[in-house]
Amino acid sequence: MAIDMSQFLDTFYEESFEGLDIMESELLNLDEGDADSETINTIFRAAHSIKGGSGTFGLNAVAEFTHILETLLDEMRDGRREPTEEANNTMLASVDVLRGMLTALRDNMDLEVDRIAATQKDLETLLNNGSPSVDTVASESTPTTVGETSVVGWDIVFKPHTNLFATGNDPVRIIRELETLGELLIDLDDSRLPPFEEMSPEECYLGWTAKLTGNVDRGAIEEVFSWVEDECDLEITPVKNETSEAVKGPTALPAADERRTSGDRRTGERRTKSGGAAESSSIRVGIDKVDSVINLVGELVITQSMLSTLGEDFDTKNLNRLIEGLDQLELNTRQLQEEVMRMRMMPISFAFQRFPRLVHDYSQKNGKKIELLMTGEQTELDKTVMEKIGDPLTHLVRNSLDHGLETPEERIASGKPEMGTINLNAYHQGGNIVIEIRDDGRGLNSEKIRAKAIEKGLIEEGARLEQEKIYELIMLPGFSTADVISDVSGRGVGMDVVVKNIQALSGKIEVSSEAGKGSVFTIRLPLTLAILDGQTVAVGKEDYIVPLVSIIESIQLKPEMLNAVVGKGETFKLRNEHLPIIRLHKIFNAEPVNIELTEGLLVVVEGEGKKVGLFVDELRGQQQVVIKSLEANYRRIEGISGATILGDGSVALILDIPGLIKLSNNEVMTEYQSRKIA
């Protein structure tokens, strides 16, 4: 049995974290109503899998801890214990502890021993209080009758049924685990072994009698066999003091061999851990998605063979069929691309699921009554985006909890229902996913924000700003939300971090608010980061791709629209707005066809809320492009967000509009300064 267990370890961690998430959300469900047996069962199952898995991988601390939790849940499942609020909170705390333990083990870090011990004690206290029978550790069928003190060991007769292997159990593992409990002498019972020709390799014919010496709890032994209870005949009889010398097991376990295996396994584990600390992740894909990809690949193969038959001896009269085939190929490829992208999509509930807990804990701690509503949890978005949106979302929800919602007294005083509401909503709109965080709290106080902004020197006194612009001020760096929006002290982390994170995902965030009624934060994110719709523009001999999402319109300039502003470069007037012009050829030192602004084309683009006109020679086609990184082999270039490969195999660069605007601002500034000096 020299299977390298380490390869399964990652899967175990992943599944365990999933299990913990399930436990957490189900525990929170328990909170709301009386004990639903199915809910408790779900929690129990999750805990049981974690325990079993951790035992198998030799993560004994985890197994031990989960065991206590499981016992508690078992009592609830059998209706012997009521799920009290206290029990619930302790269990939630132990979910946290377990998550901490697993994270620490995975990343090869030290366990928080104190915290674990404290929670474990809480659990044990809970278990001992008001429990009908304290020794429920042992299964009910075999109550402990022997005084534990006089027991010096156990005789164990373990006869697995022949179908033991079919359930994926391994007697060697069980014996190895028994060995950890005390001194083990083991005797093999091969009486059931059939003649060689009748033997099936998939059946278990062996049995064992073991003698375990040491002060071992009966429960601990049964625990070892808990996975195979129904697939074996098991007898566990205590050995009294006087008989202990009499029985001598004839053969000892081939210990050296076993130890080596377990040693190997452990070093293997360690290796994975040190290597696995980096962000490697897997993804769970629904079987329907895989099936549809397989179907499409099938079609692709058919099209390919059709085309190659056609090509074998090609005649121009078959041209129509060739064109048809190529159309088919294009269709297949596009569908395949869409399906593969769909595989990376996950419902946003993965990001939302942490919030019930957050709200639960917050309302307990701060005495605010809060209801969390979530809609559109099934809205799908790219996994990479999902991973990165979690933290900004948490920050926004906390903000709403902290600063947005009032205390129950304040709410009643202002004639609102005592229970505050936070609404998380997600939906698709165009090529974007929109996430709204809405609260019915006090709303943003524009006067206070304004005063603070003036104090910080972010705006000038007397500057006239629209309401929305004022709200946007809270997203500027250095604008701490503390003591401005509410009297509750903030944590000192500004909204600018949120904004930065969202912008890194090429998303946008907007705020709207009504005093006394609440605020809404709206996040808009592209569905995926790997593919974008691009407009190809030409500057001289060079082609660049402009992300279609940032293009507002493309126009040809007329002389009367132009305007030169000293120190600000060229501008043009578009429907009562004066917008700066960026000459792409100038910024990229390219050789243009047109120098006169009225001869080329102007692509009006928007980046980070600013509109500019990009001066280019020509517009080419629109196409979907796959984004490739320039940094992988070279470095980041200002104004360029990446590269892509065009149909003819050449490389085209993708413009980074906000970066370009910054670049051009710097350029204009230096030009202006140098002119002033001259």
Add this chain to the structure above:
Amino acid sequence: MSTATSEQAVSAAGEATHNSIGVDSSGSQYLTFALAGESYGVDILRVQEIKGWTPVTRIPNTPEYMQGVLNLRGTIVPIVDMRMRFSLETADYTEITVIIVLSVKNENGDRVIGLVVDSVSDVVNVDSTNIKPTPDFGSSVNTDFLNGLATTDDRMVMLLDVDKLMSEDEMTAMASVGEAADAVPDVAAQSD
């Protein structure tokens, strides 16, 4: 990248060739190429492929020697003109102008780059005892990229330290760009 590491690389290369081809254990193989009449060599184990010159996509605002990027089976590979890199007289690209695609290592991991050279000559075995340290040419020639000089068959080959090619200057350039980007204040919502 310290010299110790590149020496290790050289000795590792030597061992590899010893096992497979059977040359002298203390030597290694170098691919030599011509550049303005001079002969240079790169460790052959770093060479991924040699391909003819094809037009590249220019990257704006990069040093002149950075010719641009090329699509190499789906990977975007930067292409460096070695004549410009070494401040040699520039020459037109002809049908014997080639791109040597190399894998280089630096603190940011493995990268792939292409070098534009006049022509590829041959592969030589260089005994490590025949590698001499680079003499000081004075300030006109940058010897930072050289591992040493090797003499084979009455010919002198300058051995390139390929890891340095993409590290120092380029990386400093990157760092300063990164800082500059961070230093620009986020003025998205600021009014005019």
